[in-house]
Amino acid sequence: MRKWISFPHREGQGSRQAHADFPAEGIYEREVGRSGFFGPASHLHHRHPPTGWTAWEGPLRPRAFDLNELPKTSTAPWEAPLVLGNAHCRMRIWSCSEPMTALFRNGDGDDLLFVHQGQGEFFCDYGHLSFREGDYILVPRSTMWRIEPAEPVTLLMIEATNGAYQLPDKGLVGPHAIFDEAMLDVPAIDDAFRAQQTETPWQVVIQRRGQLSRVSYPFSPLDAIGWHGNLAVCRINWRDIRPLMSHRYHLPPSAHTTFVADRFVVCTFVPRPIESDPGALKVPFYHNNDDYDEVLFYHAGDFFSRDNIHPGMLTFHPCGFTHGPHPKAFAKAMASPKTFTDEVAVMLDTRDALDAGPLMTQVEWPGYVDSWQAKS
Numbered sequence: 348m349r350k351w352i353s354f355p356h357r358e359g360q361g362s363r364q365a366h367a368d369f370p371a372e373g374i375y376e377r378e379v380g381r382s383g384f385f386g387p388a389s390h391l392h393h394r395h396p397p398t399g400w401t402a403w404e405g406p407l408r409p410r411a412f413d414l415n416e417l418p419k420t421s422t423a424p425w426e427a428p429l430v431l432g433n434a435h436c437r438m439r440i441w442s443c444s445e446p447m448t449a450l451f452r453n454g455d456g457d458d459l460l461f462v463h464q465g466q467g468e469f470f471c472d473y474g475h476l477s478f479r480e481g482d483y484i485l486v487p488r489s490t491m492w493r494i495e496p497a498e499p500v501t502l503l504m505i506e507a508t509n510g511a512y513q514l515p516d517k518g519l520v521g522p523h524a525i526f527d528e529a530m531l532d533v534p535a536i537d538d539a540f541r542a543q544q545t546e547t548p549w550q551v552v553i554q555r556r557g558q559l560s561r562v563s564y565p566f567s568p569l570d571a572i573g574w575h576g577n578l579a580v581c582r583i584n585w586r587d588i589r590p591l592m593s594h595r596y597h598l599p600p601s602a603h604t605t606f607v608a609d610r611f612v613v614c615t616f617v618p619r620p621i622e623s624d625p626g627a628l629k630v631p632f633y634h635n636n637d638d639y640d641e642v643l644f645y646h647a648g649d650f651f652s653r654d655n656i657h658p659g660m661l662t663f664h665p666c667g668f669t670h671g672p673h674p675k676a677f678a679k680a681m682a683s684p685k686t687f688t689d690e691v692a693v694m695l696d697t698r699d700a701l702d703a704g705p706l707m708t709q710v711e712w713p714g715y716v717d718s719w720q721a722k723s
Contacts, residue, residue, distance in 0.1 A: 353387055365390050366597045368626040377669055378634040383612070383696050384599040386638070397633045397669040398719040407665055411715035412707050414440045414644075415659040424451050425554055427504060429704030431642060431663060435610035436697050437506040438642070444500070447493040450568060453486070454555035456508040459606060459613060460484040461693055463646055463659065465500030469493075470543060470569055473579045474534030481585045481646070481691070485512055485606070487578055491551055491568060501659075503644055503693065510609035525605075526588050531581040536573055544570045585646075585691055588617050595624040597632060600694060611639075611697040618648070618688050633671035639696040640665050648690035654718060662715070665700065674721045 360370040369376060370392055377397045380388035417428055419442040427441035440463075466479040471492035478484060478494075486492055488511065494500065517524050534540070544567050551562045591602045603614040622629050641664040650656045654673045664670045 359392075361390065361392050364596070366628040366632050367595065367624065376628070376632055377671075378632055380634065380636065381638055383636060383639045383698075384601040396671075396674060396719070396721075398671055398674075399721065401720065403716045407667055408716045409665075409668075409670055410663045410703070411656070411712040412661045412663070412703075413659065413710050413712065414661055416710040417706060423447065423449065423552070424502075424504060425552055425559055427502075428706050430661065430707065431701040431703055432508075433697060433699040433701050435508050435510060435699055436608065436695065436701070437508055438695070439504040439506070440501065441504055442499065442501045443494065443496055444498075446495040449550040449552050449561075450491045450493050452489055452491045452551055452553045453506065454489050454553055455557070456506050456510050457488050457512045457608070458486040459505040459507070459512060460486065461503040461505070461644075461646075463501040463503055463644075465496055465498050467494050467496035467498070467500055468539065469534070469580075469582075470495070470540065471534055471580050472569065472571060473574055474536045474571070475540035475543075476532060476534045476580070476582055478582065479584070482582055483584070483605070484580065484582050486580055487511070490580060492580070493569075505613060505695065507608040507611075512606045512608055512613075515604040515607050515612070520591065524589070525591065526583060530587045531583055533579045533581050536571065540569070543567060585615055585617050588615055590617055590619045592619050594620065594622055595627050597622055597628045597630070600631075600696070603694070610699055611695055614694040614696070616688075616690060616692040616694065618690065621686055621688060623686070630672045633669055635667075635669050636664075636696070637666050639698055640701045641670075642695040642697070642701070644693040644695075646691040646693060648688075650690050650692065655712075660712075663701065663703070673718055 362368045362370055366376065375393045375396050377391045377393060378388055379391065380386060414430065417440060424441050427439035430438040430440055432438060462478055462480050462482040464480055469476050469478050469484060469492065472490050522528065546566045549564050549567050551568060553560045553562060588605065591598055600614050603616055604612050605615045606613040642661065644661045645656055645658055647658050654675050
């Protein structure tokens with residue numbers, strides 16, 4: 348087990364409480380932390396915004412992609428374009444408007460499907476469930492599934508490559524906080540499921556080590572008449588998440604963790620009250636997350652810490668540099684009379700460096716790195 352070298356110390360002017368009661372007007376706090384907000388950390392107080400760069404050279408830079416601009420030509424989930432990936436996590440975006448004509452089985456890892464747009468019907472080994480915009484659908488490794496869209500559907504697909512998803516340890520707040528496990532819906536062996544158990548030919552496309560195999564059946568393989576156990580597809584909507592809150596302290600992203608995989612976490616930001624204490628920071632704090640790459644997919648609402656970002660965009664902040672709110676957003680949020688956030692976003696923190704997919708340069712906003720520059 349790793350044991351961090353720890354030596355709590357205080358030097359010069361600083362606040363006693365992180366993210367609150369800064370030592371003077373116009374001072375900017377920067378958190379330098381390890382282990383994704385769980386390890387040792389120090390809070391530095393600066394005279395200038397830590398993101399106040401005037402130029403940037405080299406590949407380590409904040410990046411933004413508009414996934415709405417990707418071509419919507421794929422007809423199956425195994426053809427969905429790669430957005431970002433590493434050996435333990437692959438993110439893809441898939442748009443579908445017609446019922447799948449083959450079943451999919453991912454042998455490379457669990458899939459977490461986030462429904463960005465649309466609604467429809469989901470059929471799998473365990474039965475049938477309906478889905479809508481804002482749903483997470485957790486699909487265990489090697490589960491057979493297909494969808495029938497009722498309207499065009501866009502899914503953010505997050506694969507835990509060679510791994511599995513679990514729920515986070517909720518610690519002091521107890522197992523029923525954020526969402527009760529009873530909120531997780533599972534598929535049903537219902538009339539809709541039984542109706543698709545035909546004697547017509549079907550194919551199953553199996554993905555393993557990135558390669559595809561096709562298996563043909565003279566009947567529908569989704570022919571279960573029942574099941575029991577504690578392994579199944581499950582579904583939860585972001586509207587069922589009750590976020591942790593503090594009116595006096597801006598909670599770190601880790602407080603919003605929804606699912607945990609072997610080398611990354613998935614967090615969900617949902618509408619919540621804004622901190623009301625006069626001394627509390629009201630926006631995400633400037634920070635160095637020096638062990639994790641950070642990815643944010645913007646689903647809906649007004650993204651109060653960012654300018655020129657709209658639903659369907661994705662930002663990517665590799666570890667190793669300071670990032671935080673845009674200058675305009677920072678000033679606006681601190682002075683705003685708003686009492687509630689209005690944003691929904693999915694965040695990934697990955698322990699291993701991510702690489703962008705081959706199509707991403709076509710939909711990148713090249714000016715994103717300059718968007719922290721103060722406008723005169």
